[in-house]
Amino acid sequence: MRKQVYPRRVAERKMRQAEADLLIGHMEAVRDTLLFCQDHEADIRAYIAAKKAG
Numbered sequence: 001m002r003k004q005v006y007p008r009r010v011a012e013r014k015m016r017q018a019e020a021d022l023l024i025g026h027m028e029a030v031r032d033t034l035l036f037c038q039d040h041e042a043d044i045r046a047y048i049a050a051k052k053a054g
Contacts, residue, residue: 002023002024002027006024007020
């Protein structure tokens with residue numbers, strides 16, 4: 001959704017392109033992290049359980 005909003009805000013001079021690029025990059029990084037966690041959930045849970053067990 002933001003990929004549609006930010007270009008308009010840049011065109012209206014309410015946001016600089018560098019700021020839009022930075023914010024999109026942050027959102028993509030969060031998305032990528034969440035997808036990684038989803039794909040590796042079992043391994044992450046096993047690691048946490050092993051760490052708690054000592």
